[in-house]
Each structure stands twice: as structure tokens, then as C-alpha cells.
Amino acid sequence: MKEWFSQQEFFVTGGAGALGRCLIRRLLGLDARRVVVFDQPAAIENMGISKNAAVTCIAGSILDDSALQQAIRGCTMVFHLAALTHVGRSYNEPQHHFEVNALGTTHVLEACRLQNIRKIIYTSTGHVYGLPLTPSVSETHPTRPLSVYAASKLAGEVAIQGYAANYGFSAIIARLANFYGASINPETAIGLAVEQVIRGKPIELNNLRSIRDFIYIDDLIEALLRLAVLNDSVGSRIVNISTGRGHSIKEMANILALVTERQGFRRPEILSPTGFQEEKVPVLILDNSFLKDLTKWEPLVSLEMGIDSFLRNVHPEVKSG
Numbered sequence: 221m222k223e224w225f226s227q228q229e230f231f232v233t234g235g236a237g238a239l240g241r242c243l244i245r246r247l248l249g250l251d252a253r254r255v256v257v258f259d260q261p262a263a264i265e266n267m268g269i270s271k272n273a274a275v276t277c278i279a280g281s282i283l284d285d286s287a288l289q290q291a292i293r294g295c296t297m298v299f300h301l302a303a304l305t306h307v308g309r310s311y312n313e314p315q316h317h318f319e320v321n322a323l324g325t326t327h328v329l330e331a332c333r334l335q336n337i338r339k340i341i342y343t344s345t346g347h348v349y350g351l352p353l354t355p356s357v358s359e360t361h362p363t364r365p366l367s368v369y370a371a372s373k374l375a376g377e378v379a380i381q382g383y384a385a386n387y388g389f390s391a392i393i394a395r396l397a398n399f400y401g402a403s404i405n406p407e408t409a410i411g412l413a414v415e416q417v418i419r420g421k422p423i424e425l426n427n428l429r430s431i432r433d434f435i436y437i438d439d440l441i442e443a444l445l446r447l448a449v450l451n452d453s454v455g456s457r458i459v460n461i462s463t464g465r466g467h468s469i470k471e472m473a474n475i476l477a478l479v480t481e482r483q484g485f486r487r488p489e490i491l492s493p494t495g496f497q498e499e500k501v502p503v504l505i506l507d508n509s510f511l512k513d514l515t516k517w518e519p520l521v522s523l524e525m526g527i528d529s530f531l532r533n534v535h536p537e538v539k540s541g
Contacts, residue, residue: 224449225250231295231337232256233282233328234302236263238402239343239437243299246441248272258282258291259302282324288331297448298340300328303373306407307347310369317368322375329383339452340380341392341444346433346460346506348374348395358507359395359458366500377458384456391455392447397462397506401437401530409469410434410527413476418534422489423477428470431503433462436526439519446515462506463519472523479528 230247234240235257247255254274257264261279269275280287282302292298303321304310310317325342332340348371349357350364365371377393384391398408404418405411409432413423443461467475473490481487512518521529 221445221449222250225252225445228252228297229254229295230256231258231292231298233258233298233300234263235259235299236267236277237301238405239399239440240299240301241267241269242402242437242441243301243444244269244275246445248274250445254295256291256295258288282327283319285327285331288327289334292331292335292337295335295337296339298328298332298337299444299448300325300340300342302328303343303376305345305369307367307369310367310372314368317372318375321369321372322379325376326379326383329379329389332389333383333387338388339390339448341394341448342376342380343444344373344377344393344395345370346395346397346462346504347501348377349504351501352504355503356464356505356507357460359460359510381456384454388454389456390452391457392450393456393458394444394447395458395460395506396440397433397435397460397504399435399437399440401526401533404534410472410476410530413473414530414534417476417480417488417531420486422491423473424491424493425469425473426493426495426497427499428473428490428493429468429502430499431466431468431505432472433464433466433505434472434523434526435461435463435519436521436523436529438529439463439521439526442517443511443515443519446517447511450514457514459511459514460506460508461511462508463523464506464508465523466503466505467523472527475524476527476531479524479531483528483531 236259257277278291400410
């Protein structure tokens with residue numbers, strides 16, 4: 221696998237984000253010939269990756285055809301990560317989310333077409349499935365998005381499929397489960413809980429009942445890399461990237477409290493929700509059988525192992541009691 225990566229020049233949209241930074245570090249660890257990071261100016265300035273001769277950082281928007289085509293020239297493969305991902309904001313800014321997530325994806329695809337780049341991985345979301353009809357959701361499950369965000373990501377998927385069918389692309393649409401460990405993101409349940417812990421506060425979340433499929437960042441990156449090295453068969457494939465196991469938010473909070481105490485810090489109290497919010501999708505577990513069939517690999521990090529590793533990375537900030 222390392223030999224293949226050493227021959228590639230990767231273009232990573234949204235590469236200065238939390239997921240992108242983790243991916244780029246792994247690509248560099250695999251001796252990628254070149255990595256072009258394409259992201260917004262403010263994100264590029266704060267991306268925090270050490271200078272490396274193999275990395276080129278270019279500030280720009282995926283809605284800018286000229287900037288995209290110039291930046292992507294010479295690359296052999298694209299990881300298209302750039303997106304607006306906040307479900308709540310998508311409710312108030314629907315047009316903007318479709319512009320970036322759907323139309324922006326077509327701009328990336330058109331740049332690929334014009335520069336003769338035919339291999340792309342697009343990160344989508346398991347939320348495109350909507351309310352599951354089965355306990356574990358496979359890639360053949362109907363898509364019925366319940367948010368503007370999910371709908372805009374599904375529109376990006378359709379664009380990928382159209383370009384793959386018409387222009388000979390080899391495309392992977394990766395539908396991601398709830399990933400964690402890349403950064404403390406208070407917009408996610410684990411991110412908010414970890415933020416509360418490092419501030420020495422109780423864990424207080426709006427909903428402890430919902431069940432989610434949590435995947436650690438290292439496993440997610442490994443899955444993306446293993447999908448990248450698949451043969452270049454023409455067309456598009458949809459692949460769930462998940463653990464295939466569900467945990468309630470309450471289970472996650474209990475594991476975080478246990479791990480905090482085990483690492484020598486005061487065990488945080490878990491408060492019952494006061495402003496309980498019923499989730500539109502109470503259970504979402506993604507079947508990862510197709511990922512295992514394609515790559516002969518499956519995610520290895522349990523939720524407890526992942527939270528332990530995540531918390532150790534932020535422990536210098538933790539207040540012991």
C-alpha cells in the first residue's frame with residue numbers, strides 16, 4: 221500500500237479541517253508524493269500542520285472554477301471533504317448549504333474532468349438514510365433525508381454518480397457514521413461531553429436515549445485509505461464507514477466518565493437532561509459489511525479505547541478535583 225501512495229499526488233478539499241488534517245498526516249506517513257490542501261483562507265492559516273516539502277496549501281473556494289482548476293493541476297486523486305456540516309445552521313441557511321455541498325461538488329467534479337483526474341472519494345453522511353426501516357442500515361436502504369444538510373450531501377452524491385457514469389470516473393461515496401477524536405467539536409455529542417469534562421463540569425446533554433454508531437478517527441482514516449487503493453473500476457460505489465455497532469448517548473457518557481476517573485481525574489457527574497429533545501432519528505447504526513468485503517478489513521477501535529485515546533490527547537487541560 222505504501223508503494224502506491226508514494227506514486228500519488230492527492231488533492232484534498234477541506235483539507236484544513238479536523239478530518240482533513242488527520243488524513244493529510246497519514247498520507248504523509250505513507251510517503252505520498254504530493255498533497256495539495258485546498259480550503260478557505262482562515263482554515264489554511266490555522267491548520268497546524270508542520271511545514272513539509274510534500275504539502276502545498278492553497279486558499280480558495282470550491283465555488284471558484286478558476287482557482288480549483290489551477291490548484292488541482294497535476295494531481296492524480298481527489299479526497300473531497302469540503303462541506304458545511306452543521307445540521308442546525310442548514311435549517312436557517314438552506315440555499316447556502318446546497319450551494320456549497322451540492323453545487324460545490326459539481327465544481328470539484330468539473331475541475332477533475334477538465335484536468336483528466338478520474339479518481340475521487342467523496343465523504344457523505346449516514347444521515348442521508350433518514351429514519352431507518354431496519355435495525356442496521358445497509359447501502360441499499362432507501363435515502364430519505366430529514367434535514368437540509370443531509371439533503372445537500374445526497375445531492376452531492378447524485379452529482380458524483382452522474383459524472384462517474386458519463387465521464388469514466390472511479391468514485392467512492394463514503395457514508396460516514398458519527399466520527400470522533402479528530403478535534404473537540406461541541407456540535408457533536410462526544411465533542412460536547414469531552415469539552416465539559418476538560419472544563420471540570422458535569423456531563424450534561426440534551427438526549428441520553430439516542431443510539432449512534434461511533435467510529436474513532438483512526439479507523440475512519442484507515443477505511444478511507446483502504447478504499448483509495450482499490451482498483452480503478454469505472455463507476456461509483458457507495459460504502460458505509462462505521463463500526464456496525466450502536467451505543468446510546470448515555471452509554472457513551474458513562475464510558476467517558478469511567479475513562480476520566482481511570483486516568484486519575486475526578487469522575488464527572490452525568491446529569492439527566494432538563495431540556496430533553498426528541499431526536500428525529502432515535503437509532504442509526506450503519507451496516508459495514510460492504511466495507512469489509514471490499515477492503516478485507518474492519519474498524520478495530522472500541523468506543524472505550526477510542527474515548528481513552530481521545531481524552532489522553534486533551535488531558536493537559538483537564539482539571540482534577
